[in-house]
Amino acid sequence: MSDVRAVTAARLARLSRWRPAEIVFWIVVAAAYFVFPDRHNLLNEIAITGLFALSLDLILGYAGILSLGHTAFFGSGAYLAGIVTKYGVTDPILGLLLAAVAAGLLGFATSFLVLRGADLTRLMVTLGVGMVMYELANRFSGLTGGADGLQGMDVGPLLGRFDFDLGGDVAALYSLAALFLVFLPIRRMIHSPFGWSLRAVKGNALRTAAIGIPVNARLIAIYTVAAGVAGIAGALLAQTTQFVSLDVLAFHRSADILLVLVIGGTGYLYGGLIGAAVFKLMQDVLANITPQYWEFWIGLVLVALVLVGRERVTGFPALIASRFRGRRAGKERLAEGAVQ
Amino acid sequence: MLTLLLDGVAYGMLLFVLACGLAVTLGLMNLVNLAHGAFAMVGGYVTVALVNRMGVPFFAGLVLAFIATALLGALLERTLYVHIYAKSHLDQVLFSIGLVFMAMAAVDYTQGSQQQFVELPAMLRTRFEMFGVSIGAYRLLIIVVCGVIAIGLQYVLTRTRFGSRLRAAVDDPRVARGLGINVGVVFAVAFAAGSGLAGLGGALGAEILGLDPGFPIKFMIYFLIVVTVGGTASITGPFLASLLLGIADVAGKYYVPALGAFVIYTVMIVVLIWRPQGLFGRAATR
Numbered sequence: 001m002s003d004v005r006a007v008t009a010a011r012l013a014r015l016s017r018w019r020p021a022e023i024v025f026w027i028v029v030a031a032a033y034f035v036f037p038d039r040h041n042l043l044n045e046i047a048i049t050g051l052f053a054l055s056l057d058l059i060l061g062y063a064g065i066l067s068l069g070h071t072a073f074f075g076s077g078a079y080l081a082g083i084v085t086k087y088g089v090t091d092p093i094l095g096l097l098l099a100a101v102a103a104g105l106l107g108f109a110t111s112f113l114v115l116r117g118a119d120l121t122r123l124m125v126t127l128g129v130g131m132v133m134y135e136l137a138n139r140f141s142g143l144t145g146g147a148d149g150l151q152g153m154d155v156g157p158l159l160g161r162f163d164f165d166l167g168g169d170v171a172a173l174y175s176l177a178a179l180f181l182v183f184l185p186i187r188r189m190i191h192s193p194f195g196w197s198l199r200a201v202k203g204n205a206l207r208t209a210a211i212g213i214p215v216n217a218r219l220i221a222i223y224t225v226a227a228g229v230a231g232i233a234g235a236l237l238a239q240t241t242q243f244v245s246l247d248v249l250a251f252h253r254s255a256d257i258l259l260v261l262v263i264g265g266t267g268y269l270y271g272g273l274i275g276a277a278v279f280k281l282m283q284d285v286l287a288n289i290t291p292q293y294w295e296f297w298i299g300l301v302l303v304a305l306v307l308v309g310r311e312r313v314t315g316f317p318a319l320i321a322s323r324f325r326g327r328r329a330g331k332e333r334l335a336e337g338a339v340q
Numbered sequence: 341m342l343t344l345l346l347d348g349v350a351y352g353m354l355l356f357v358l359a360c361g362l363a364v365t366l367g368l369m370n371l372v373n374l375a376h377g378a379f380a381m382v383g384g385y386v387t388v389a390l391v392n393r394m395g396v397p398f399f400a401g402l403v404l405a406f407i408a409t410a411l412l413g414a415l416l417e418r419t420l421y422v423h424i425y426a427k428s429h430l431d432q433v434l435f436s437i438g439l440v441f442m443a444m445a446a447v448d449y450t451q452g453s454q455q456q457f458v459e460l461p462a463m464l465r466t467r468f469e470m471f472g473v474s475i476g477a478y479r480l481l482i483i484v485v486c487g488v489i490a491i492g493l494q495y496v497l498t499r500t501r502f503g504s505r506l507r508a509a510v511d512d513p514r515v516a517r518g519l520g521i522n523v524g525v526v527f528a529v530a531f532a533a534g535s536g537l538a539g540l541g542g543a544l545g546a547e548i549l550g551l552d553p554g555f556p557i558k559f560m561i562y563f564l565i566v567v568t569v570g571g572t573a574s575i576t577g578p579f580l581a582s583l584l585l586g587i588a589d590v591a592g593k594y595y596v597p598a599l600g601a602f603v604i605y606t607v608m609i610v611v612l613i614w615r616p617q618g619l620f621g622r623a624a625t626r
Contacts, residue, residue, distance in 0.1 A: 066430055113613055119429040120372065121612050124568050128609045131561060135602045251557055255437045262434055296445030302438025306431045307423055 016191030025270060026180065033172060041168035046280045047175035048236045051182060053260045053272030055229035060258075061266035062190065063222045064202030066119050068254050069130025070230060072110070075249035077103040077231025079137060079144055082244040085153040092155055092239050096178065099235030100228045107227020111220040127251075134249040149245035153238070164240065171240035178236055179273075182229060187269055189225070198222055199267075252295075259302055343475060344594055345587065350479040352586020353486035354548065356579050358541035358559070359566040360493060361534020363578045366567050368510040369527060371421070372429050374436040376538055376563055377556030378443035383409045383539025384546040384555070385447060388456045398461050405543035406536045413535025417528050425527075440556045448553040456551045458543070482544055489537065494575045506530055565608050 032043060052074055059065040077099040084095050113125045137144045144150055157163045162170045189195050200208040201215050209215045238244045247253070256279075264275025282301075286294040362376040383405040390396040390404055416439075424435050460478060497503040509516040509523045517523050542551070549559065562585065570581030585604065592603050 060430070066433065068433070113609060116613060120366070120568065123372070123429070123433070124564055125609055125612055127561060127564070128605045128612075131605045132602065132609075135605065139602070255441075258434060258437070262430075266430075293445045293449050295441045296449070299438040299441030299443075299445065302434050303420070303442070306427065306435040306438070307420065 012191065012193070012196075016188075022270075025273075029176065029180075033176060037169075040172035042280060042284060044168050044172040044175045044240055046276050047172065047179045048233050048240070049257070049260055049280055050273040050276035051175075051179050051236070052230055052233035052257055053264065053276050054183070054186065054269070055226045055233065055272075056257055056261050057266055057269070057272045058186070058222055058226040058229065060261065061268070061271065062195065062198045062202060063219055065114055065126075065219065065223065066123050067114070067126040068123050068251075068258075069126035069128070069133075070226075070257060071249055071251075071253045072126075072130045072133040073103040073107055073227040073230035074234040074237075074253070074257075075133060075137065076106055077234030078238040078244045078248045079150065079234075080231070081235035081238040082150045082153045083143060085155055085239070086150065090155060092174065093159070095155075095239060096232055096235045099231045099238075101231075103231020103234065104224050104228030107230075108220065108224040110227075111223035114223060115216050115219060127254075130249065130251065130254060134246065134251075137246055137249055144244070144246075147246060149243055150238075151243065153242055153244070155239045155242055164242070168240070175236050175240060178232065182232060183269070186225075186229070190269060194218070194221075256298070259298060262305060263301075344591060346475050346483070347479060348587030348590035349583060350482045350586070351548065351590050352583035353483050353490075354541060354545045355562060355566055355586055356582035357486045357489055358538055358545065359563040359582060360490075360575065360578060361531075361536075361538045362563050363567045363570070363575070364506075364530050364534045366564075367571075367578075368506070369425070369530070371425060372432040372436065373421075374433060374560055374564075375439035375443070375556065376534075377558075377560050378440050379409050379413060379535040379538040380542030380545070380559070381443065381447060381551070381553075381555040382412060383536075383542035384458075384551040385451060385456065386539070387543035387546060388458055388551065392459050398458070401458075402540060402543050406540040409539025409542075410532045410536030412539075414528055414532035416535075417531040421531065422524070422528075440560075444553045444556060451553070453553055456546065458546045460547065478547065482548075485544065489540075490575065490579055497575055502526070502529070561605075565604070569608060569611050 033040070036043065052070075055073075056067065056070050059067060059070075080102045081095045081099040084098055089095055089098070110129050113129065114122050138146055141147070155164055164170050164174075197208070197213045197218055200211075200213060201218055205215050234248060237248065260275040260279045261272050262275070263278050264271035264273065282297075283294065286297050290297075358380050359376075361379070362373065365371045365373050365376070386408045387401045387405045391398055391401040396404065420435075420439075424432055427435075497506070505516070505521050505526050508519070509521055509526045513523050542555070545551075549555070565585060566578050566582045569585070570578035588607070589604060596603070
């Protein structure tokens, strides 16, 4: 029995080891900051979008909850960060933590709503929650600024030292650092038994319950975590742009973030980050060509992606990686056999 | 008070005609089609173009809007939608949102982003007194037309051969095929009719709901509410749901304008949590 446990633990540990490709990925991210010093604002947006997409992936890609209202948490994080800054809490990191807690609490409260029902009910309920948040932000214009947006937020210097500048040098560094620091515990969580149980829930909730995993508790936990992470992303946007508008709660943002995640691929940690980079670069290029109608091309990409087959497009790198891994795993197995 | 009620009924009837196509595709065929509002928008713009620019009579414009969107629906069903029936809900959501984005940008590009109005014939712009209640002729027309459509739909679905074929094809496509029902054609016709009705609703509603490129997203949630709250067991469920929604929305906006659409969303969430199958639905058989 303890033998089985040890073998399982060893296997889990092996799966959670940092792969060379991952290390290269983060080196590339860090290098991007120095190679493109005049594109720091874009880099900042990519980091924020990536973090937001990552949080959606936690519930969609890992736990299998289809959500059309994930902006509710992004937006509430943004508004909270904006409002506390306006009323005196100017330290960005403290604001970030407060936003994470607030969005997490909102996620916890609404998580009970997504436990019931199939895809369609969840879709409607999450959409409804998103709409309610939008309406709330619109109504309480004394606090949020309503349709004019929240103005007059003056973010203090980062760590009490570095002021946010127009070129976005500090902002990009701040967002990238936040992205990495949030990514680390998420990665740890996904490779833990907890993370594996989430994938089991997505695969078959009934059977997962039958082997003794509390399905609802798992869903509540991951929904809360994902909401908190989305709140951090929202707060980053609010702090680095020093402005919050109703747009952070708009429906099209929920749809956009789904697209971001789908471009990068669901169910693996880097999908959202890669998708964010592709999406933002695409938006940048398309918006330069047709500033007003770039949504058309986004729509076209979505339609084409589904018709061609998502797994065929986004699964391509994974396929190569698994081939590569397969060969190496085969060798390892051979080596193990030789030892025995 | 009664005027308000009649306005609500007209609004609800309109929602029903707009959403009943979705009740068939989403409810019966289990296809999450968020692009349903795009068909309604197309119907509205077709009418505007025909009536305002080419001088086609208003009623002919309505009929042509129905035909045009039904043809468009049939075309898209045969070329695009047919590939996504079997895909996951996530894929269907992505696909239909993509269509919505494309439709909105295309309309914005060709027609401009300002709100459009249909020029109504003079006879529809009058108001009458009826049993001591004042009602606009246009709203009366909407109630009559939509009522006729609702009854007609109920008849087609429950009493005709096509209706029973459609229900059979939905319940179990494989067995239906085995019995010699051409499931593909049945689905295509149902989809086209649903799109056509959405187009007709969009044409009729341009005056009341407002027609601009944001239409599909603005009303998407209303259509979805009608279908999910009404359930899909029969046509009566969505019909009652849209009447309720219409009256509640009009009354809510009149009596408690501060709360706005807030009430509607909250009620929807509560209903869905309380009865995921819809208020008038039956438990799912699958």
